[in-house]
Amino acid sequence: MSSQLQTDIVIVGGGIAGLWLNARLGKLGYSSLLVEQHSLGGEQSVKSQGIIHGGTKYALHGALTGSSEAIADMPERWRRAIAGEGEIDLTGVRVLSNAHYLWSPGSIAGNLTSFFASKAMRGRVDAVKGAELPPALQDKKFKGKVYRLSELVLDVPSVIQKLAGLAQGALLKAQTIKPLYDQQQQLIGITADEHQIQAQRVIFCAGQGTQALLNDFAQTQPQQQLRPLHMVLVKGANLKPIYAHCLGAGTKPRITITTHPAADGQWVWYLGGNLAEAEGVARNEAEQIRAAQKELADLIPWLDQSQLSWRTLRVDRAEPAQSGLVRPDNAFLAQQGKLLVTWPTKLALSPDLADRVINSLNTDHITPQAPALQAVLAQPEIAQPAWETLF
Template structure:
């Protein structure tokens, strides 16, 4: 049997939420081990569009909501981390765009236009024109309105890589995960036959949380999966675009982000309403056809004759909600020494860490002294998912 280990906190799940939490804990002096079964960030994280939302997306019906207010401070916190002056040092992470945009293909409804100009969103939203427009919208035939959001778009693979560096020697590749109990209490986990004791065990494995909970003999908290059917298009004529296209409803008609391919071309990654209910019901060919029609209607000047197309299905894992609605905040459930959580969005990884640290402060959890970790088998970092699709 492998050498038994001890640590302050044992984290299972190496997506952005688990890695961010791990780095925060280490910065505060806690000893940590983070276990990942596959590739770091290889689940939902690397398939994210990389948008650090500030809430405007949730106000498209003309009013601020609980979701928009809960997430409002996230862009500032991420920007400070990118500058190396925040709660983590993410200097070196690639910033794809310093802003995200809202655009309407025609005239916006008057109440929404006035709402974006109101005090409620002042400082978050500004109208842009001419050379301030995103490159893909700088065309003589474009007649819509464009609003610049005080948000940002990150290259998620570089985020995962940097967070893995901040994990130091505490990353562990492990497949078989079993509970370690004494006197009926969870005192750690057995990873591939190696006992790892910890003051607290935290599950942050996204959709993997359900299986982990089952292996621990637990039925709560329950998980919901909200599916998406995303579309990717790569072509020599594409220019950078990071924007929600308004469709008049409470959700963006389509959300486009742009990502660098290894061959120097750009990949457009399409989400929004296109990828939700109707999109989920379509097969790949029908979904690509729907996306082609959307782009033809919205951006008719973009030449897609040489474009390559693909789709990607994603299940967003979250705590179960009535009616499968989207949770407003990161979620944390506590059961003795076990904590289980979902960030619910990439942008809310700092909020997830806040909730864990608040629980530690309440319970008086402090760093202890542990033997140095031996050399551990280290999980690899997930490559950009689009490399194998387009």
């Protein structure tokens, strides 16, 4: 038996960007309902390394780029939220590290010299050594240099858990999502399983699932692109925490390592960066693991790899289509009447995406009208971290 629901905004997609937007809208007085087809955070969010970038890694050639400028104030916005002083309340979210690091395994050479000499980088990086080094690099054999960034690394599952709580039950798990039209064939909401949900605006925030939604809603624009990654996970009792980009000779991190707590008390290293990109995507699992083992043996030779367990994880980052598959600088929003199509493009840019949606609502004079939802709805579960399902 079908039911009819009324809300101001319906959001399709329960990753961190959709959940953050849902929380922002609630604080502004809108009635909103978030619909998720699978599990909260189950695609890109839970596969994220949890780094709240401030743009430094996009400026390794010594100058700020569009990407680095667009994301520069994101760490501070997240910090304020975690302190309970921001646009939403993220108190209780687990901070894995209050800083992310740049790590040079040897002497700084070539174009990296201009990076550290750049006026644009002053105040964004600080050299550290000795006891200030990440624990994994505190070894007498370490000869490199390490710089602290004013960024942070979050435990993504705890972020999803907190944001789900802020929704106060205004969440719905539905396997089938279709457009809901009036008699003039104008979009007025969605049909989610047996629920007909009318709303002033429908917002797609479904990451990789957005393309299928666009197809179901007979929308040909905007187009979606996928940028594949082949990440590596390493688990072992002898691992120590490290959150760092290891610098290579080029303008991309040679490898990016974050460390995550497993349920059994052990640490898991999650390896991305250049290792996970083009050449890594082309490798099969065994080849990618061997490449990661070789990188770690070269960069952290004192690490005993004999008792480590290894897995790989393929991730497709979903974004609006760009010429040459380049990475967009900002969160993205395109409007088709009452339908707003969004991609955050990075976890850290979730606040930027919410800003863009709210600006669109204000421009169109969309104000809170519907009462808060009272219905008891089927709730989506929270996704398990990759390190719990793979090992």
